[in-house]
Amino acid sequence: MRAVQLREFGAASLLYVGSADVPVPKAGEVLLRVKATAVNRADCMQRQGKYPPPKGESEILGLEAAGVVEQPAGAWKVGDRVIALLQGGGYAEQVAVPAPLCMPLPEGMSFVDGACIPEAWLTAFQHLHFTAGVEAKDSVLVHAGASGVGTAAIQLAKMAGAKVVATAGSDEKCNFCTKYGADVVLNYKTLGGKFGTEVREATEGKGVSIILDCVGASYFSENAKAAAVDCRWINYAFLGGSQLPDGTDLRWLFGKRVNLHFSTLRSRSLAYRESLVSSFASKALPGFLDGRLRVVLDSKMPLDEVQKAHERMESNENKGKIVLTVEE
Template structure:
């Protein structure tokens, strides 16, 4: 099969297509014929030599993909059948013609989405959905502070927050990124390199000043830091900043 490959770390000019062995699904796995694969920051960092795949993962780029089930692993008794369309979250290997994946990680593609759109859902959009709804329980009327508002997770979180009637606020490191976030629905944006985003957020949301200390901790906090009126969602990733 053909896969995206690089021999040495660097820019996109180092990428090329290479013939590699087609993987075979093991027990509990399926083989997905890839139709589309999205690009994530981890892919860029891996290409630059700044991020190593998890132990046992494919060294081929690609953390999410969409396609059709091409083969079932030995003894598989689940609901998936050869030919079924699916999208999937991966530890690597998505930027190839085929990828093996544990069957439980396959997800049906929502009606109305193209293969290209579906390939961009599992990593960023499901992460944002998990943070906002499963962890943060965001409701209509809430204010949501989203760090890295122009990132993949950030842009998804802005739109998901708007869908439930919450007010998304963002931080970013440049005016260009803030403008991008505001075009997607951010009510306000704060450049953390130029201003104290905690004070700006408190002013915007009219939260009492004694609740502000939580925002000062937000940059180094876990994924979510909640307050009575405001929820802060950051990337929380251990990947180095570019």
């Protein structure tokens, strides 16, 4: 089968489309004919040698896919159109995946749009519902609001009835966040990265009760300023570094009883991921059918343009998801 390969760890230019063996499904796994997959930051990190796949999983990049069942398992039948959360292997013509990690492609949705859902939306859903327990009374600060996870988090938080404050790095991206439901959007560049006071003003001086942070160390002090008492602060990436600056005072969090969580998805147990997919499929997936939730597609490219797709991701130009079409 055709699959994206890597000559060695490093730049996007080292990616190419080559040949790989068709995966052999284990008991309880379906074999999918992949129609589309999507690019995630984790793919770029794995390409750089900074984020290896879990032991025993495919070395091929790709954490999500939309496609057709070729070899069935569980309740799935040959020909079923599905979207799937993967541990790897999505940048290929075929992939094996545990049956419970598949969800039905929403009626009328294209494979391209479907490929935008699994990784980003399940990540946001995990943070908001499994970790933070979001409720209508909450206020949520979403960093990188125009990203795939960011646009998903904005919509899911609004669906739960919460108030959303988002940050983004350009006026265009700020307007984009507003389009998808953010109540307040802050351009962190024009603020010089000092968003904490603005967040407190947007929440009547209280601060936010939930923070979804993919930036890390460089936002620590401003997040601490923006946090409300008993805030649930969830960090899921370190795009701004992992080393806290000298003089960082943890009493900033202690005094507010902040609950600081560090969260991943790929390393979770199969049982956890099955539970997450099941909950999302019942509580959130119907939102794509009735218009409460919308897929956010930045661009689509053929698999052969994987280098270009990774370069776009790393340029921070994208608004929403970058999709690779595997088979039209």
